[in-house]
Amino acid sequence: MVKFNYERKLLVDYIKREVVPRLESGEVFFDVEQIDNCIGYTEKYFFELEDFQKFIISFVFLYFSENHRNVYRKILIMIARGNGKNGLLSAIGSYLTTPMHGISKYNISIVANSEDQAKTSFDEVHDTIESHEDLEELFGKPSKSEIKNKQTKSLFKFRTSNGNTKDGLRDGAVIFDEIHQYESNKDVKVHISGLGKRPNPREFYIGTDGYVRDGFIDQMKDMAIKVLKGEAKWNAMFPFICKLDKEAQVNDPKLWELSSPMFSLPMSEYAQGLYETVLEEYEDLELNPSGREEFMTKRMNLPVTDIERSVATYEELKATKKEFPELRNLPAVGGFDFASTRDFIAVGALFKIDGDYVFKSHSFVRKEFVDRIYSYSKPNENVNGKRRFAPIRQWEDEGLLTVLDEPSMDAQHVVDWFVRMRDEEGYEFQTICGDGYKMREYLQPKFEEAGFEVSWNGKFEEPLGYRVEVIRNFRAIDAQLSTVIEDSFANQKINFGDNDMMRWYTNNVLRHLKKDGNVEYIKKEDVRRKTDGFKAFEAAMFKADLLNEVDTTDFYDNLGWFLS
Structure with a gap:
């Protein structure tokens, strides 16, 4: 029937x-x-x-x-x-x-x-x-x-x-x-x-x-x-x-003929082939859930109504809390967000280890801003009977951020962090990526003084470790990276380590589906909910394909053979 x-x-x-x-x-x-x-x-x-x-x-x-x-x-x-x-x-x-x-x-x-x-x-x-x-x-x-x-x-x-x-x-x-x-x-x-x-x-x-x-x-x-x-x-x-x-009907393949009349029995040879294709796409959603909107819209002819949601669920964010592996002397891609010099700056280094994207990050915050918005200088945990919106002092004590008492944060902090990670921690930066906004005026001169080559077209003469690539249209990479980022969260392939500030950054990101079907990442709220750390992570993910995955299993197996 x-x-x-x-x-x-x-x-x-x-x-x-x-x-x-x-x-x-x-x-x-x-x-x-x-x-x-x-x-x-x-x-x-x-x-x-x-x-x-x-x-x-x-x-x-x-x-x-x-x-x-x-x-x-x-x-x-x-x-x-x-x-x-x-x-x-x-x-x-x-x-x-x-x-x-x-x-x-x-x-x-x-x-x-x-x-x-x-x-x-x-x-x-x-x-x-x-x-x-x-x-x-x-x-x-x-x-x-x-x-x-x-x-x-x-x-x-x-x-x-x-x-x-x-x-x-x-x-x-x-x-x-x-x-x-x-x-x-x-x-x-x-x-x-x-x-x-x-x-x-x-x-x-x-x-x-x-x-x-x-x-x-x-x-x-x-x-x-x-x-x-x-x-x-x-x-x-x-x-x-x-x-x-x-x-909910999408989970019962017997009901797919509601949207695909080709699937009414008996199916033709063409319909059987189409059905197998759709079934394969449906099964792929378990590992690639970011494709659900496209699947529901095009294969079920039923657009999802939830066009705005968090970039990652609470459970997915919890799963990013993993112990960092040894990162010294490993290939990395740097990422930074320098959109504003009056509130937050974020920097980070991305690695790919055992299938995980491992992101070590640090933030710089301006004291006047965090005093005014998050009551940083007040000693009590609660402010006016309410829990602090962001525990800036706690994160400072944990070494996740640096509070700067400056009228406008100096771009030198960004450059110095990457130099320190390269020279002291031995990170082998393949490149460092960030938004072109404020690059020419503030960041580019500082990077060049430190020996980095800044490229606006992705072409370099300098060796690895001394390259900075400008992302000319940062908004455009949201759609480009949304699939790999969201599927990595869903499959617990992201490691932020013991860094609750990165989870806070990410939780503040709103995933918005635009009219053309492309994804953009926006703030849930402009003033208090900062997203700088996530944007630094996204900047690094822009060039994640430069990372050769490190397999620690092979390393420890070989180590055992060597010691024997």
Whole structure:
């Protein structure tokens, strides 16, 4: 038995309520010849259709009896990735340009945000024509930009949604792909402005859900529900939406057909392969939980609603408290955060040992700031009956930070720390990384005076241990590093040692999912919740690939052999 999600259950009720009575009264009719021709055309030249795809095709050719006008101008198809949205519209769009459809100059435009995406369906039609001689007789030799049916003079072409004005087009139908990326209907309105100049205009909207909220796709979903519930004009849209109803259903693979109708039994060979792919991705989430948002959004068609959360859970942070291994004379990558000279500065050295990212850090804080914000100079543990927000004096006693009584903290403290770690602790710095903000004015002269080469393009002449690499756009590395950082926390592969200040820094970081699906790390609160240590850690992680992993097991095994 086929399992239906909430929207498809509504669709069944809608058809019984709105379509069946009109069929029985003769107000509307299915053009069976067109439906059979389109299905036959698709299965002969493109691929064998699933039942749900034949169902969708049927409603493309539902007409009013009085004037043979198509009932649905707008058709919305939202299903999970891999279920053949593009392929289906490639076939339908190609069919609509043929004599079987029977409308001359019925041009088809495929619209997407990028040219590569817009060409997906176009290239499929192009390649299909080239591989069938009888289609080449009908369409001629297709070009790289458009396909023209020789008998109907209909064009099949692709466009980008953010191109120049498209006013004056004479399309018969427009296919809007990847609609989750549209922030408004502005570009859509431009592309459909030419519809209506040919009979039976159609607008196809296809895609899987995305991260842009309160944008175009949410407007379409809202209209779909109104149509299905009878709260809008009954033929304002034909919506076919497949998705999970709630997040918990992802843990039962038998329910995945709610979002992927391909998985309804019996599964085709293609569907079986798709299912194995999705199952593998699901199982990977155990070790790579940062991929959950993408999996839920694209494979289950159900975007996660929690777009903001801590970068690591309480349990994950507890797991970072491990004993430091011996670090002397090991390869390291340095990281620093020097965004403000009036509150906190953080520095650190990153190692990779036994699969763990080991981060030894130190902070510099300005006395006036920590006096004012954290009551550093007051001797009591509690201030005004409340526990201190951050135990600065305790962390100072533990050697985790240095309190500086300076009007503005000198960049020399940063340079001196790395020199000390290199010369006294023997850390073999492959490079040192930090934000370019304030680099030229404050840090670069100090580093160069100490013999370091500062590079803004990642190219160096100086040997290892004397290199400082500037991260020109620090915000951009959040998305780049989020997967490895968050998966490392989840799999307990991060070692901050006996440094509660680093756990405090990290707990102050808010992981925010942007509209484009990329992650950014922001502060939970601007003044008291400092994140400098985490940003120094992130800066070092930017070049973690330079670290050759140290395996202490081999070392101790060899040591035992040597001593014997």
